[in-house]
Each structure stands twice: as C-alpha cells, then as structure tokens.
Amino acid sequence: MEQQERVQILKDIINIDSTNGNEEAVASYLSDLFARHGIDSKKVQFAEKRANLVSEIGESGKRVLGFSGHMDVVDAGDLSKWSFPPFEATEKDGKLYGRGSTDMKSGLAAMVIAMIELKDEKKALPGKVKLLATVGEEVGELGAEQLTSNGYADDLDALVIGEPSGPQICFAHKGSMNYTVTSIGKNAHSSMPQLGVNAIDNLMLFYNEVEKFVASVNETSKLLGDFTHNATVVTGGNQVNSIPEFAKLQGNIRTIPEVDNAEIQSVFKKIVDRLNEQADVKLNLVWDYNKLPVFSDKDSSIAKLAQQGYKNKMGESIPLVASPGTTDAAEFIKAKKEFPVIIFGPGNAQLAHQVDECVDVKNYLDMIDIYKEMVINYFNQ
Ligand SMILES: [Zn+2]
Known part of the structure; x- marks a missing residue:
C-alpha cells in the first residue's frame, strides 16, 4: 500500500465520531476495507450502532496471534480549545491531529493495514492473525468482555494490544x-x-x-x-x-x-x-x-519479537515496562487458555484524552512495518 493510502485510512476512521459509541460505523468501514482485499470479517453486535469486529488472515489449525484495538474514543472536551476540529483529521508538520489519533485509531489502523498487506503480498503464514476490534474500552472494556465471554479469545496464543506505548513495550499493568x-x-x-x-x-x-x-x-x-x-x-x-x-x-x-x-x-x-x-x-x-491485573511473561516470544522488530526498523532498543493503566487485555486474559500479552502501538499515551491529540505520522507508518515483521517472525520461528 502507498504511504498516502495508509495515512488516508487512518484519517477516514478518525473522521468517524465514535465518542463512547457509534463504533459500528468504524467496524463497517474496516470490514468493507478488508472485503476489498478478500478478507472476511464478522461484526459482533453489542448494542444499537455498536459492534465489535473480528477478522482473520492465515491458516487455521495452527497458532493464533491476536491483534486488538478499541474503536471508541473519549469525548473531545472543550472544542474551542482545539487548534483543529477533532473529527476532521488534519496533517501538519509530520503530525496527524484528531480525537483518537493516538488513543488508539493509529494502532488499530496499523494492525488492520499490516494484515491487509500481508495478505496482498501473499506471505506464507503458518498460523492465523486474528483482529479483535472492540467497543467501549474507555468505559469498562465492554467489547473485550463480550468477545471474551463469547469465546473469541479462547484460541489466542499471544496478544498484541495496539494502545499507544511510546518507545517502549508494556507487558504488565495494574x-x-x-x-x-x-x-x-x-x-x-x-x-x-x-x-x-x-x-x-x-x-x-x-x-x-x-x-x-x-x-x-x-x-x-x-x-x-x-x-x-x-x-x-x-x-x-x-x-x-x-x-x-x-x-x-x-x-x-x-x-x-x-x-x-x-x-x-x-x-x-x-x-x-x-x-x-x-x-x-x-x-x-x-x-x-x-x-484484573495483567502480568505477562517478560521473556515471551511476542515480547522479544516486538523488541527485535522495533530495533530492526528504528535502529534502537526499547525497554519492556509495566504501566499503571488498564487495557482490554484485562478482559481478554479471562479466556480459557493462558497467553502472553504486550501493549505496543504507535502514539504517545501522554497525549491521550487531551486537546490537540496527535500522532507522529512516521511513527504510525513505521509501526505498520514493525507489526508485519513481528507476524512473519512469530510464525516462522
Ligand atoms: Zn486506549
């Protein structure tokens, strides 16, 4: 995919106002996008205008790597304080501004695009990548709770949550x-x-x-x-x-x-x-x-692959850390089987929920490549 198309997809989903609801519009956009690349997906309805999305690429019967991001965003707050309209994504000086740009539509878009490109490039995947896009993360991890209790996380062997992690990888939170x-x-x-x-x-x-x-x-x-x-x-x-x-x-x-x-x-x-x-x-x-607190194995293969993927792309090492905030992982780990989790995505958590929330465009584009490399190495190690 051209860089411009990758950025446009992110802009398109930022422009969908999914403030504590209306996630179905995001789910429909992503499901249409997947369909254009021959990837099936399934909406899991939560409420009116609210649906989770589950999509897969690769072969069944082998290991399953989960990718997860939430589609809701928090309220934009005082609109007069924004330099740009929160639901009209605006690119300026290498940054993309808009509500959800960091938390976490850039992580979500990066995961979706990584899956599409892997499919389009006909990469041999001896296993499955499964996207779990959720509703209501910001108000109680509602979609993750629903997907987990309906068994959608039971086949996961590892999970990457694409929340903004900054230049670090989080493997534990309270x-x-x-x-x-x-x-x-x-x-x-x-x-x-x-x-x-x-x-x-x-x-x-x-x-x-x-x-x-x-x-x-x-x-x-x-x-x-x-x-x-x-x-x-x-x-x-x-x-x-x-x-x-x-x-x-x-x-x-x-x-x-x-x-x-x-x-x-x-x-x-x-x-x-x-x-x-x-x-x-x-x-x-x-x-x-x-x-629940999430306390994953620091030496898991997915944590190592994320570190290695970042180093290969960016030329520098990043640390594995613990963070205080909760994520959808707190629900997904209630699945039948135990699996390692990392929180690793573009954007900077310190900009989340703020006026003039933005993401560094290069950071977003790099993360797509890092996710792709992680997937290939995960299934070929
Ligand atoms: Zn978030």
Missing part, C-alpha cells in the same frame, strides 16, 4: 476495580438523633475498616508498585438539621497480582457482613467494575 457502598438509615430531627439512624455514620464505619485494611497491606509489586484504594465519590444527607437516611460512597482500587481482585472482593464482603451484624447498620456493596 487491575482496576470500582465499587459502590450504600448505607440506609432513618430520618429524624437532628435535635432527637436517638429517633433516627445516621446513614453517614454507618458509611464511615465501612470506610474506616477499609482504610485499616489498606494500611495493613505490606505486599508490593516490584514492577507495578503498591495496591491503592481511593474513595472518589461520596453523597449523603439532604438537610443540615436532619439525620440522614441515605449515604453512598464510591471508590476505585488499583490491584496488583500480590493483592488481587478476588482477595479484595472477599475482604470487602467480610467487612460489610461484619458491620451489618450491628444493630441499625444496613450497608450494601456492589462491584461496578472488575478488571
């Missing part, structure tokens, strides 16, 4: 959990608190127990650092001279393999159960979001 605890009390006049039940006081009992547990955790991950807990949203009460009958606390936890999601869920449940044994305490705990 897990992420959100919870909501509600506390039900009883209204009363604040001059006669004995007639009521203070929902805020009871919620604080929970918070204090959680903080006690957090302080008692000594384990730390050499690579990922500490497990963290933060209360992030709190509401309760409605009148300053009334005993509140309702209070709610939400929090976010970043987990590490040493203090994992299952352990946290069990500790929190015990805290709530124990407190609910007290008279007048009525707490309810709900897990809103539960993403």
